[in-house]
Amino acid sequence: xxxxxxxxxxxxxxxxxxxxxxxxxxxxxxxxxxxxxxxxxxxxxxxxxxxxxxxxxxxxxxxxxxxxxxxxxxxxxxxxxxxxxxxxxxxxxxxxxxxxxxxxxxxxxxxxxxxxxxxxxxxxxxxxxxxxxxxxxxxxxxxxxxxxxxxxxxxxxxxxxxxxxxxxxxxxxxxxxxxxxxxxxxxxxxxxxxxxxxxxxxxxxxxxxxxxxxxxxxxxxxxxxxxxxxxxxxxxxxxxxxxxxxxxxxxxxxxxxxxxxxxxxxxxxxxxxxxxxxxxxxxxxxxxxxxxxxxxxxxxxxxxxxxxxxxxxxxxxxxxxxxxxxxxxxxxxxxxxxxxxxxxxxxxxxxxxxxxxxxxxxxxxxxxxxxxxxx
Numbered sequence: 001x002x003x004x005x006x007x008x009x010x011x012x013x014x015x016x017x018x019x020x021x022x023x024x025x026x027x028x029x030x031x032x033x034x035x036x037x038x039x040x041x042x043x044x045x046x047x048x049x050x051x052x053x054x055x056x057x058x059x060x061x062x063x064x065x066x067x068x069x070x071x072x073x074x075x076x077x078x079x080x081x082x083x084x085x086x087x088x089x090x091x092x093x094x095x096x097x098x099x100x101x102x103x104x105x106x107x108x109x110x111x112x113x114x115x116x117x118x119x120x121x122x123x124x125x126x127x128x129x130x131x132x133x134x135x136x137x138x139x140x141x142x143x144x145x146x147x148x149x150x151x152x153x154x155x156x157x158x159x160x161x162x163x164x165x166x167x168x169x170x171x172x173x174x175x176x177x178x179x180x181x182x183x184x185x186x187x188x189x190x191x192x193x194x195x196x197x198x199x200x201x202x203x204x205x206x207x208x209x210x211x212x213x214x215x216x217x218x219x220x221x222x223x224x225x226x227x228x229x230x231x232x233x234x235x236x237x238x239x240x241x242x243x244x245x246x247x248x249x250x251x252x253x254x255x256x257x258x259x260x261x262x263x264x265x266x267x268x269x270x271x272x273x274x275x276x277x278x279x280x281x282x283x284x285x286x287x288x289x290x291x292x293x294x295x296x297x298x299x300x301x302x303x304x305x306x307x308x309x310x311x312x313x314x315x316x317x318x319x320x321x322x323x324x325x326x327x328x329x330x331x332x333x334x335x336x337x338x339x340x341x342x343x344x345x346x347x348x349x350x351x352x353x354x355x356x357x358x359x360x361x362x363x364x365x366x367x368x369x370x371x372x373x374x375x
Contacts, residue, residue: 088109090117147317155254160266198220254341315340
């Protein structure tokens, strides 16, 4: 079966071009004035016919540009500008809504940020719960303020050249074991997932992770901290570390890991104890062009379009996107499905991240983690 997705070399060339476009987009200061702003505000014709979406960068940013943003523009005439930014920009979104000055109309956000922003009134209700397309996604991936778009995982990745001829790490306990598995380590400079990894490394059962025992987690982090060579924060940074070999083992998003492997880097990973969550389409409260945002969400949630994202390592939230006839119709090689977080053999080895736990503890744990980082 031939894949509708371009060959790897063609994909790489396309991504290089998109990287250049993305860099230009990042450099341009987009400010969108809210309808809640002073009457003297002005909206150009261009801003009325476009929406700006925050993404987490990396491979997913370029996949969305190629598979969703450009096709949406061609079909509707509404331009979509993707802006990569740091993971979970909760503070940025609050500032935009509070001031009425928006850099983005929409944001791709992880499941931990949704309860925080939704409950505090910083997200617009999408009102698509009864839409024929949207209502067929997995029920637990849909809330009043968010529509699930991608199930993602943090996996333990490692350089095969660093572990040639010796045992490879499989679990977080292995990552913490610097004697049996020596090597340069990277760790995420944010408490999400890192707290859970620390507890799993200390022997906490997956079913007993939540509510997190913070004292135990930070004691565990104290033990690994002296052995961390690099602290990473976003998807592109993690991917670059794996490609260049600056670290030998690290937790990384599965999409970053697969992208490094696709680029020819000697990288492998373990599905054991992967921690999975999901990204969502959200609309910022009070933003201009809300109707266009809702139109885009319906477009992007279509199972056929979600299926076309599979070769990029993006796990669909529409169950039907994995059906044989949908894959065949879009000429998606079934081999890509086995690399998805939602592939049954992979999913059963994973641990779901609790958005509800993080909603309640979000600010307090971030503050404590930040203090721990500089201590």
